[in-house]
Amino acid sequence: MDALKLISQDSLKAEVPQLCIGDTVKVYVRIKEGDKYRLQVFEGTIISKKHGGINETFTVRRVAHGCGIERVFPVHSPIVDKVEVVRKGKVRRAKLYYLRDRVGKAAKVKEAIR
Secondary structure, three states: OOHHHHHHHHHHOOOOOOOOOOEEEEEEEEEEEEOEEEEEEEEEEEEEEEHHHHOOOOEEEEEEEOOOOOEEOOOEEEEEEEEEEEEEEEEEEOOOHHHHHHHHHHOOOOOOOO
């Protein structure tokens, strides 16, 4: 069991951004095209965080052309180049799955004043 912990410690990223539920973030994802890499930005609201340690993930939701899109990103994945917090959200829930049923302004998260 200790060998697994040692291996996972080496794979952890040194700087992990402080992500909270309800935050609007820009996730820079490395995409391989042929032998080159490029960065693609996925911007949306964090609706959930799961697990911990090396398995930690967060789900980002956005609405594009009237269609809701959700992507699950591993925090410590080499594919995720960086995560930039655009604005902080004020929420009272640990999971924001209720946003899936809402349309328009009702699907927005209030901004936290800090």
